Amino acid sequence: MTTPRPPYLAVAVTGAGWHPLAWREPDARPAELLSAKYWTEVVGVADRARIDLVTIADTFRRRPPTTDDIDRPISELAAGRLDSVLVASRVAPTTAHVGLLPTVIATHTEPFHSAKAIATLDYVGRARAGVTVDVAAGAVEARLFGRRTLPTDVHRRDDELFAEATEYAEVLRRLWDSWEDDAEIRDVETGRFVDRDKLHYIDFEGRFFSVRGPSITPRPPQGRPVVAAATTSAAASVAFAGASADIAFVGAHDRVAAARAVDAVRAAQSTAGRDGDTVHVFADLLVHLDDRESAAADRRARLDLGLGTPYTGGTPVFAGTVAGLADLIAELTDPAVGVTGIRLRTATIPHDLLQITTRLVPELERRKLFRVSDTTSTLRDRLGLGTAANRYTRTSATTGGARQ
Amino acid sequence: MTEPRTATEPRGTKQVHLAAHFPGVNNTTVWSDPRSGSHIEFDSFTHFAQTAERGLFDFLFLAEGLRLREQHGEIYDLDVVGRPDTFTVLAALAAVTEHLGLAGTINSTFNEPLEVARQFASLDHLSDGRAAWNVVTSWDAFTGQNFRRGGYLPADQRYRRARQFLETAIELWDSWSDDDIVADRESGRFLRRDDAGAFAHRDDQFDISGHFPVPRSPQGRPVIFQAGDSEEGREFAAARADAIFSRHARRDEGRAFYADVKGRLAAHGRTPSDLLILPAATFVLGDTDAEAADLAHDVRLAQVSGQTAIKFLEQLWNRDLSDHDPDGPLPTIDPIPGENTVAQGRASVRIHRDPRDVAAEWRQLADARNLTTRELIIEVTGRQSFVGSAQTVAREINDLVQADASDGFILVPHITPGGLDRFVDEVVPVLQELGVYRTGYPGHTLRENLGLGAPRTANSPVGIG
Numbered sequence: 028m029t030t031p032r033p034p035y036l037a038v039a040v041t042g043a044g045w046h047p048l049a050w051r052e053p054d055a056r057p058a059e060l061l062s063a064k065y066w067t068e069v070v071g072v073a074d075r076a077r078i079d080l081v082t083i084a085d086t087f088r089r090r091p092p093t094t095d096d097i098d099r100p101i102s103e104l105a106a107g108r109l110d111s112v113l114v115a116s117r118v119a120p121t122t123a124h125v126g127l128l129p130t131v132i133a134t135h136t137e138p139f140h141s142a143k144a145i146a147t148l149d150y151v152g153r154a155r156a157g158v159t160v161d162v163a164a165g166a167v168e169a170r171l172f173g174r175r176t177l178p179t180d181v182h183r184r185d186d187e188l189f190a191e192a193t194e195y196a197e198v199l200r201r202l203w204d205s206w207e208d209d210a211e212i213r214d215v216e217t218g219r220f221v222d223r224d225k226l227h228y229i230d231f232e233g234r235f236f237s238v239r240g241p242s243i244t245p246r247p248p249q250g251r252p253v254v255a256a257a258t259t260s261a262a263a264s265v266a267f268a269g270a271s272a273d274i275a276f277v278g279a280h281d282r283v284a285a286a287r288a289v290d291a292v293r294a295a296q297s298t299a300g301r302d303g304d305t306v307h308v309f310a311d312l313l314v315h316l317d318d319r320e321s322a323a324a325d326r327r328a329r330l331d332l333g334l335g336t337p338y339t340g341g342t343p344v345f346a347g348t349v350a351g352l353a354d355l356i357a358e359l360t361d362p363a364v365g366v367t368g369i370r371l372r373t374a375t376i377p378h379d380l381l382q383i384t385t386r387l388v389p390e391l392e393r394r395k396l397f398r399v400s401d402t403t404s405t406l407r408d409r410l411g412l413g414t415a416a417n418r419y420t421r422t423s424a425t426t427g428g429a430r431q
Numbered sequence: 432m433t434e435p436r437t438a439t440e441p442r443g444t445k446q447v448h449l450a451a452h453f454p455g456v457n458n459t460t461v462w463s464d465p466r467s468g469s470h471i472e473f474d475s476f477t478h479f480a481q482t483a484e485r486g487l488f489d490f491l492f493l494a495e496g497l498r499l500r501e502q503h504g505e506i507y508d509l510d511v512v513g514r515p516d517t518f519t520v521l522a523a524l525a526a527v528t529e530h531l532g533l534a535g536t537i538n539s540t541f542n543e544p545l546e547v548a549r550q551f552a553s554l555d556h557l558s559d560g561r562a563a564w565n566v567v568t569s570w571d572a573f574t575g576q577n578f579r580r581g582g583y584l585p586a587d588q589r590y591r592r593a594r595q596f597l598e599t600a601i602e603l604w605d606s607w608s609d610d611d612i613v614a615d616r617e618s619g620r621f622l623r624r625d626d627a628g629a630f631a632h633r634d635d636q637f638d639i640s641g642h643f644p645v646p647r648s649p650q651g652r653p654v655i656f657q658a659g660d661s662e663e664g665r666e667f668a669a670a671r672a673d674a675i676f677s678r679h680a681r682r683d684e685g686r687a688f689y690a691d692v693k694g695r696l697a698a699h700g701r702t703p704s705d706l707l708i709l710p711a712a713t714f715v716l717g718d719t720d721a722e723a724a725d726l727a728h729d730v731r732l733a734q735v736s737g738q739t740a741i742k743f744l745e746q747l748w749n750r751d752l753s754d755h756d757p758d759g760p761l762p763t764i765d766p767i768p769g770e771n772t773v774a775q776g777r778a779s780v781r782i783h784r785d786p787r788d789v790a791a792e793w794r795q796l797a798d799a800r801n802l803t804t805r806e807l808i809i810e811v812t813g814r815q816s817f818v819g820s821a822q823t824v825a826r827e828i829n830d831l832v833q834a835d836a837s838d839g840f841i842l843v844p845h846i847t848p849g850g851l852d853r854f855v856d857e858v859v860p861v862l863q864e865l866g867v868y869r870t871g872y873p874g875h876t877l878r879e880n881l882g883l884g885a886p887r888t889a890n891s892p893v894g895i896g
């Protein structure tokens with residue numbers, strides 16, 4: 028990459044928006060948050076605006092992630108949610124361009140199931156699938172699945188959770204590789220539907236899983252769908268992103284913090300032996316947008332006042348105009364910093380989402396900070412991740428895995 | 432789209448239910464036909480589903496297998512290999528259909544109740560009430576090697592886990608009431624009660640508690656299917672299922688199965704109309720009955736090649752017969768009795784009888800009719816249910832339904848994705864003329880279209896047996 032590409036633009040959606048009181052906004056549709064209509068509209072808006080990708084948040088809890096520490100009765104917050112992989116699958120046929128990244132929770136689920144679900148999303152969405160691999164740290168989630176205890180010490184617990192997530196992502200990729208692209212031969216002459224020499228047992232043996240493989244689903248169109256990971260203050264989360272992700276989401280409110288976050292991801296990448304791999308670092312921002320700065324500040328203040336506490340969701344918050352946000356994006360994505368994308372968490376839907384799609388996108392385009400990606404490309408190609416070499420293919424340059 | 436209206440139903444005439452099974456990993460799927468398309472690409476599913484919906488079918492059905500089949504420790508390569516993820520496909524199909532039910536086979540052994548209940552509740556929301564779950568109980572350690580816990584269940588515990596799994600899932604679905612979401616902006620009240628979704632379940636399989644994250648879905652809970660055939664399987668179905676996916680599509684065995692299962696319902700406080708019996712059925716259509724018979728023969732030849740016949744034989748003989756000539760007589764050596772170790776990953780390969788007795792029967796049949804090995808396998812594995820002109824097939828389907836051999840059929844075409852086209856174009860109109868098939872979808876949800884009542888809730892007087 029010689030001339031730096033304009034930054035990628037991602038939008039993170041959940042429920043009526045990230046702010047816990049977003050559902051009470053006049054334009055919110057709180058009674059429809061579980062309907063297909065709602066989700067096709069939300070993701071459809073991003074798709075038509077040529078946003079690069081949408082991440083759909085998920086948790087096994089009733090409330091959106093990062094709102095569980097809010098000290099209010101749950102009956103006053105939007106509660107109840109759908110499985111994000113199913114939401115992404117439901118909207119895939121109704122959208123054409125936008126990358127679709129639902130969340131899978133590595134802590135209590137089976138990588139075998141997730142691998143085939145995301146591979147299938149890639150078929151259904153025509154090479155636009157990715158996944159955010161997340162962990163569930165809480166005893167609340169552990170009880171939902173039963174008979175599983177996590178260490179009480181926070182550091183030990185995080186180390187364990189993210190070590191498990193690292194194995195999980197490895198299993199996903201091996202399962203995606205477990206079919207060579209041309210394994211289906213339909214050779215009428217010999218009666219063979221597949222060439223079984225092109226199907227591979229992954230024989231993964233780790234601390235948390237052992238998985239034999241191959242996948243039941245053929246290698247998806249992108250080879251390997253895009254894997255994303257959100258980093259937190261836990262060092263283990265950065266290590267996980269460095270070891271496993273194509274995209275790392277980091278919280279950074281200015282260029283100094285952003286550069287530091289990029290360094291941390293690069294160091295983790297290096298530790299994991301992935302120096303040659305492209306790992307995008309996307310800066311995460313929670314956004315309240317309006318025509319005037321004061322109006323945006325008022326929006327934020329009104330929502331926070333209702334809540335009784337300022338809400339951040341653990342992310343830097345921006346409240347202002349689209350021009351102001353474009354300034355901040357320019358700062359964070361200055362080539363010297365190393366951040367290659369921005370993920371915007373919409374404080375409220377539809378208001379903030381529409382501000383992004385109808386106003387921010389043209390503003391960024393004007394400043395050459397946004398480019399409509401080639402609409403025929405796969406999500407991987409769009410992100411410059413290159414063709415995912417299959418570790419099991421004999422002729423492949425990478426010889427990571429043993430042939431069975 | 433046709434205006435929904437209830438077909439006028441002459442008194443005493445049962446209405447036929449139809450559903451479509453997407454062809455896949457099985458030797459009945461003929462992939463070598465030039466008309467055979469992809470079993471993975473979404474376009475195939477779209478075509479198949481939209482055809483089924485055009486035919487006013489109740490639902491589309493997906494089977495499941497969680498490990499690629501093997502024979503002699505090698506991946507079995509003669510049939511279609513590979514399938515997409517069930518939930519992903521069904522959720523995507525909800526986008527390209529409007530009325531069609533979306534039924535997924537999901538195993539109760541290799542999953543956890545919270546996750547499966549959440550997925551089905553999500554699917555029910557995202558399809559506006561069209562989700563159905565075929566609860567299967569495959570248990571083998573071979574498949575278990577793809578999952579966290581490995582070795583898995585002894586065979587005799589699989590229905591125990593399945594029962595408790597389903598009970599737990601029902602508790603989760605019932606943990607929200609229809610009116611728990613208030614979403615009143617003015618008062619700031621989103622939930623009617625703080626503890627919406629609260630549950631606590633403890634038995635010898637599951638010890639879980641907390642709040643179920645998905646509010647009550649349009650159908651309350653998905654339609655429940657059961658597909659096992661054993662005594663335990665039938666009891667399980669009689670206690671809890673809304674429909675059975677059976678193997679008994681022929682008249683006499685169908686009537687016996689129907690009577691047996693419907694007869695079990697009273698003991699569970701249910702009535703015969705609470706459970707539909709829907710056998711899997713294949714069909715071959717021709718312009719005339721004679722032409723269809725010829726085509727059917729060709730289909731059988733395509734389904735059972737010489738190699739496939741040998742593989743079948745090995746499954747019963749439980750030994751390597753790769754040197755055996757499929758066009759010659761059956762082997763003279765005897766099967767090896769005991770655990771079947773030759774073929775793995777086949778949910779249906781369970782031989783209840785001594786294989787030596789079966790082999791003796793097959794030899795007798797082959798001798799009497801002078802059949803080669805391949806011809807014999809074609810004969811004994813044949814399940815072609817309906818062969819004939821559209822008139823003939825429609826009449827036979829209707830006869831079986833009126834004779835209480837079934838409440839309808841789950842059709843398994845042998846070609847993907849166009850295998851249903853002709854049936855919908857030609858047989859459905861005849862069934863409509865006979866007055867035994869709908870001319871529009873009568874309801875909005877799958878439950879309504881199947882004629883099933885609203886699900887009983889936890890407070891209903893009927894528990895599981």
Ligand SMILES: Cc1cc2nc3c(=O)[nH]c(=O)nc-3n(C[C@H](O)[C@H](O)[C@H](O)COP(=O)(O)O)c2cc1C
Pocket residue numbers: 493494495496536538566567568569658659660661662663664665676677678711778779781
């Ligand atoms: C018509 C029919 C279809 C079935 N489809 C599947 C399937 O797709 N996947 C699966 O794992 N098992 C499937 N099964 C297997 C059953 O779930 C069950 O494990 C098997 O029939 C053994 O149970 P039983 O002893 O009660 O018959 C099917 C069974 C029948 C009768």
